[in-house]
Amino acid sequence: MDSSTERIVRRRAFIGGAVVAGSALAASTAARAASPLPARPQEQGAPLSPYGSRSTYESKVVRVPTELTPTQITSWDFTPLQDLHGTLTPNGLFFERNHGGVPNIDPAAHRLLVHGLVDNPRVFTMDDLKRYPPVTVVHFLECSGNGLTEWAKPTEPTVQKTHGLIGCAEWTGVRVSTLLKDLGVKTTTGWVLAEGADAAVMDRSIPLDKMMDDAILAYAQNGEALRPEQGYPLRLLLPGFEGNMNIKWLRRLKVGTEPSYTREETSKYTDLLPSGTARMFTFVMEAKSVITRPSGGMQISKKGEMPVTGLAWSGRGKITRVEVSADAGRTWNTAQLTEPVQSKALTRFVYPWKWNGEEVVLQSRAYDETGYVQPSLADLVKVRGLASVYHLNAIQSWHVASDGTVTNVHA
């Protein structure tokens, strides 16, 4: 076997969903008979590079865009959860949601204006902000539209498209409370309008309580400066709150007494109920979990060991327990949680499982430290109906056929 054959085998295994397709396994076994192990290199590898990039063999692990928007300027794309490990999302794979494209901002020219009900309205440069004591925290960030296609029927084939509007990162920045206390906030209750420097100058009203609690002005993600599509040079981070409120390219905070009722918080990120009334200001992302492997679009190649792994999270705190069912929710088994389990962060779970070749439905459900249990889709729909669009946190079901094919189902 030559190296090109080996490459094809690897790629086919990859395309098959990385659970090792049967035909690829057979090809690999045959090839190994001719040449059991790769030959040692007899020429030098590549030289140093100023900014590392991943292996060319990983080039198919990418964000994929929605097909629901007519333009990619105001649109979103999805994190490839099925191909990721652990809990931190690589910066280049962290989902995007933009409303006026991605601006290219010179950090030296960027300014943050903080005004309104403060004793001392001030303008900050990025250098100023970095001279406040920095904090580093790990938190997930989820678009409240995550799963919006899945209310009425199973629509998207992969976990990337059903759950990929989420990422988790280590964020570094300044606590908003540090800044506001420094400027002297004149009110204890109220709202803060946060505004971006993108073409949409996008804005949301944030409760002052949240700003004074754990909100952060973040300038770094996973150890390096924010990527442009994540708000470079500065974004708001509201741990556990819906993604849309975490204003990117942040240029202004205005402290006031009332919300502004912006377009995003009235006509868009509100949850319409069957009665025709809608919920406004539903900020927290409730506890949720999903099995990422095996998941839709994959194929389990043979019977035997098939650990079930996935992610769980809650906007209200820590995940305390995740259960996995292999019989469509009739019986549940406790999964192992990978330490450290952090508040408002992705938590990896693993459930050791053997597939015996039978048709099954796999599900996971999360519990958080408030005692909340992730609901079934049927229970959630009973309350919300099918038109609320946002905040779908129901249990996800994956059907495993007797040939090992995994598909998205409602069960």
Added chain:
Amino acid sequence: MFMHKKDVWMLAALLLCVALLPRAIGAAGTGSGLGQPATPGDISAWNDDVSPSGNLPPGSGSVAQGQQIYAMQCAACHGDKGQGGPMDKLVGGVGSLDTKAPVKTVGSYWPYATTFFDYVRRAMPFTAPGTLSNDQVYAVTAYVLYMNGIVPQNAVMNGKSLLTVRMPNHDNFLQKDPRPDAP
């Protein structure tokens, strides 16, 4: 160390300055001294968010003026009558919110008219956001409200009249999060 009398005085003055420095910074604004005081000009340059509480700019625009601007700047994406195109439908849908096929438009869903003004001014038109004058934004607002049957054909929108517009769906929002809501 030997010092001239003059040097001693200078040192004393310097020490006094250092001692007073934190107070001076505190008086200028913040404990940290970071950032610069925002001038009235800084604030007025960016403080243009419009809400039901106000902060509307000077200017005005009529339904008729808005119709012309809409045809040139908006119709290509939102339809000549607001029926939607590649982008959001702006007109219609009244009475549909409690059905199986709710249609959310400015007329059927949006709770505040000020939101429309604010959004158009900050984000529209899509190909050249931020280029409409305040008069033009008032006019387009008047026209879209008129197409939805919310204001009459002779309406003129300005900083006072816009605040008096009552949107049909205003009372149908629950501004409190009752979740968790499912077992």
